[in-house]
Amino acid sequence: xxxxxxxxxxxxxxxxxxxxxxxxxxxxxxxxxxxxxxxxxxxxxxxxxxxxxxxxxxxxxxxxxxxxxxxxxxxxxxxxxxxxxxxxxxxxxxxxxxxxxxxxxxxxxxxxxxxxxxxxxxxxxxxxxxxxx
Amino acid sequence: xxxxxxxxxxxxxxxxxxxxxxxxxxxxxxxxxxxxxxxxxxxxxxxxxxxxxxxxxxxxxxxxxxxxxxxxxxxxxxxxxxxxxxxxxxxxxxxxxxxxxxxxxxxxxxxxxxxxxxxxxxxxxxxxxxxxxxxxxxxxxxxxxxxxxxxxxxxxxxxxxxxxxxxxxxxxxxxxxxxxxxxxxxxxxxxxxxxxxxxxxxxxxxxxxxxxxxxxxxxxxxxxxxxxxxxxxxxxxxxxxxxxxxxxxxxxxxxxxxxxxxxxxxxxxxxxxxxxxxxxxxxxxxxxxxxxxxxxxxxxxx
Ligand code: B12
Ligand SMILES: Nc1nc2c(ncn2[C@@H]2O[C@H](COP(=O)(O)OP(=O)(O)OP(=O)(O)O)[C@@H](O)[C@H]2O)c(=O)[nH]1
Ligand SMILES: [Mg+2]
Numbered sequence: 001x002x003x004x005x006x007x008x009x010x011x012x013x014x015x016x017x018x019x020x021x022x023x024x025x026x027x028x029x030x031x032x033x034x035x036x037x038x039x040x041x042x043x044x045x046x047x048x049x050x051x052x053x054x055x056x057x058x059x060x061x062x063x064x065x066x067x068x069x070x071x072x073x074x075x076x077x078x079x080x081x082x083x084x085x086x087x088x089x090x091x092x093x094x095x096x097x098x099x100x101x102x103x104x105x106x107x108x109x110x111x112x113x114x115x116x117x118x119x120x121x122x123x124x125x126x127x128x129x130x131x132x133x
Numbered sequence: 134x135x136x137x138x139x140x141x142x143x144x145x146x147x148x149x150x151x152x153x154x155x156x157x158x159x160x161x162x163x164x165x166x167x168x169x170x171x172x173x174x175x176x177x178x179x180x181x182x183x184x185x186x187x188x189x190x191x192x193x194x195x196x197x198x199x200x201x202x203x204x205x206x207x208x209x210x211x212x213x214x215x216x217x218x219x220x221x222x223x224x225x226x227x228x229x230x231x232x233x234x235x236x237x238x239x240x241x242x243x244x245x246x247x248x249x250x251x252x253x254x255x256x257x258x259x260x261x262x263x264x265x266x267x268x269x270x271x272x273x274x275x276x277x278x279x280x281x282x283x284x285x286x287x288x289x290x291x292x293x294x295x296x297x298x299x300x301x302x303x304x305x306x307x308x309x310x311x312x313x314x315x316x317x318x319x320x321x322x323x324x325x326x327x328x329x330x331x332x333x334x335x336x337x338x339x340x341x342x343x344x345x346x347x348x349x350x351x352x353x354x355x356x357x358x359x360x361x362x363x364x365x366x367x368x369x370x371x372x373x374x375x376x377x378x379x380x381x382x383x384x385x386x387x388x389x390x391x392x393x394x395x396x397x398x399x400x401x402x403x404x405x406x407x408x409x410x411x412x413x414x415x416x417x418x419x420x421x422x423x424x425x426x427x428x429x430x431x432x433x434x435x
Contacts, residue, residue, distance in 0.1 A: 002150045003213065003237070028213035035235050038220035045226045049219065052226070052233055054142035083139065 004032040004128045005055040009046045010039050011074065014064035019092060019113075023059065026117035027124065043070055047077035050086055056128045060090035060107070067094050068101065075106035087127055091115065138232065141259050145234060148251045151392060160385075162254040165378050169257050170365045171264045173278040175304055176288025178270025181314040183221035184348035185288060186267050190222070192358055193263045194230040200261040201225075202252060204245050206269045207237045218267055232261065238269055245269075245277050247392045250385035253281070271304050279307035280384040283377050284364045286357075288312045289328065291320030297327065305331055308341045310360050316345040316353065339367060386432065 008024045010017060017039060024034045035053050037046065050058050058078075060071050067090065075088050090102070091111035099110050108127065111120055147155035172189070174182050186201060193199045203218035216235035225231045236246045245268055246252075256264050268278045279285045287308035305311070311332045313324055325345065332343035342360045346353035368374040398406065410417055 003239075005146075024215055028208060028215045029211045031211045031213040033207075033214045033216060033237050035216045035219060037226075038217075038223060041223065045223070048226050049233075051139055052142055053235060054139075054146045081139070082136065 004057070004124065005035070005053065006032050006124065007035045007037065007046070007050050007053060007055040007058045008061065009037045009041050009049070009058060009074075010061050011041055011043055011046060011070040012062065012064060012066045013040060014062055014066065014092075015039060016063035016092075017061075019063065020059075020061040023061070023091065023117065023120060026121055030121045030125070032124070043073035043077055046074050047081060047083075050078065051081060051083055055086060056131065057087040057089065057124060059124075060088065062090065062092040062094070065093070067092065068098055071102055071107050072105035079106075085131065087131065089123075089127075091120070137259070141232070141255060142234070144255055145252050148248045148255065149236065149239075149246065151248065151389075151396075156248070156251055156389065159251040159254045162258045164250070164254055164257065164382055165375060166257050167369055167374055169262055169264065170361075171253060171266065171281070171283045171381075172361060173266045173268065173282030173285045174288065175268040175271045175275060175278050175285065175307075176312075176314075177290065177293065180270070180288045180290045181346075181348045182267050182270075182288055183218040185286075185312070185314055185346060186218075186265050187222045187225065188346075188348055188351050188354045189358065189361075190225055190231060190263075190265055191228075192354060193265075194225070194228055197262040198230050198232075198260055199263040199265065200232045200256045200259075201234065201265045201267070202246075202249065202256075203233065203235045203267045204238055204249075204269050205235065207239050209240070212240065232256075241388075241392075242275075245275075245281065247388040249281055250381050250388070253381070276304055276307050277384070281381050283368055283374060284309045284361055286310050286312055286361075288314050289324060290315045291318045291324050293324075297324075308332075309339065309364050310357070311341050311343045312357065313343065313345045314348050317347045317350070321345065339364070390428070 006027050008020050010020055024036050027034045037049055060074060062070060071090055078084055078086050088107050089109040090107055094110055094112055102110055109123055148159055174186055176182050190199050190201055205214055205216045205218060207214040214237035219233060219235055222233060225233060238246050241247045253264060266282060268275055285307050287304050311328060313321055328343055332341050344353055344357045344360060346357055
């Protein structure tokens, strides 16, 4: 009954927003409440928005190549504010070689181009359910 | 500070999810503080409500703590929602005087979320001095905001076409302050003439002023703020503000009762409901009436 709340954010200067919008709509169509913050957010702004909106999970989208520096900062920011229960995941144009580093930094899943939307939706649902248990 | 904010955010979620304990706790918090000004902003989709809220909040937050509740519609198919009003308020997120919360209307008609008044109580309790509410893009029937806000701003824009008639016969009536936004666009002058007459109609001793703004440029905002404060001042005389808040508190009871009824009705297949009304007609209505009567007794014990 209680809808899952998701923040979809675009950190940094990257202007590619199609992926973020497509993923947002897929989550909406799966019954979730999706807060979309728009382009060019700093990691700090994303952390504050996630806390103010009391979301279960934050999805980061990056196609510019800056994921290695930006994604971990969001995880660190949430931890610094005692909000480590908010899950962070992400997607975009991200080389396979970078994924293990991101996972180790606390980004729990990374979805690259070509991933089906069903796969993303079902991962989010399962991950948030696990947190609620 | 951020810890307190986190707790507030979580309390709002519980109320939104109609958690009985959270609703009951919220109901113990006062709604009558004259130190708080609740400002509602409504108007057609895309009229610039969020952009305008952004400008108002920026100014108000220079000296005060401001909370914003931004309501967007849920999808009738999935029940999910994309809440995008924040996009127009990016600069406010790191302002320590500002708290922004996006809300889905969760299928509630009328332009707002059904738990909105309970959320107002939480925000008042947390010391916010201004609370700005943006409704879903409104046409004729989304007038519930007037039962909740102290001051209702109705936004109109040039070139609504035939919608101007609907606008005039609908939400125009609830305006305490009427705004022509996008005053930079052609057609603003003829809209001004069209609305001037309606605006100058006094209603219960208050004549709604007509303001012109260009929200994207911040033009007309200080004049609008003056009118908002003037209305706030007027409300604080002769107990008018208290009357407004009493109405909001009644609205809260009404909305919560309605939500509970809806929850139960939703658990019965539509055709069963319809068949029962069809077969049992007057008996069913009389029984409903009796149940409501008993309900009222519960609520009116002194
Ligand atoms: C369309 C496009 C554009 C459009 C963007 C339109 C828009 N508003 O989005 C335009 C033409 C504006 C553009 C501009 C540029 N682009 Co471009 N662009 C592309 C292109 C061809 C497709 C991107 C796209 O929209 N795909 C469709 C969407 C649906 O897919 P997606 O975003 O990948 O999303 C999927 C997954 O990645 C994942 N996902 C994405 N985000 C998220 C978020 C979450 C939470 C999750 C779970 C999943 C997820 O799920 C989605 C579904 O599977 C890519 C190449 C490519 N094949 O990826 C280059 C590409 C991204 N662009 C590139 C570049 C370099 C640029 C420019 C710098 C070019 C220039 N020199 O001017 C500019 C920069 C613009 C800016 N301001 O940032 C490079 C980036 C290189 C890099 N990372 O090292 C790419 C990879 C092309 C290339 N091979 O060189 N671009
Ligand atoms: N020309 C002009 N455009 C404006 C003005 N105010 C807002 N806009 C633009 O109008 C569009 C919609 O603005 P929003 O603030 O999102 O409108 P809204 O009423 O909140 O929209 P919904 O919440 O979707 O109903 C944006 O592209 C704004 O930049 C204005 O005064 N003049
Ligand atoms: Mg809006």
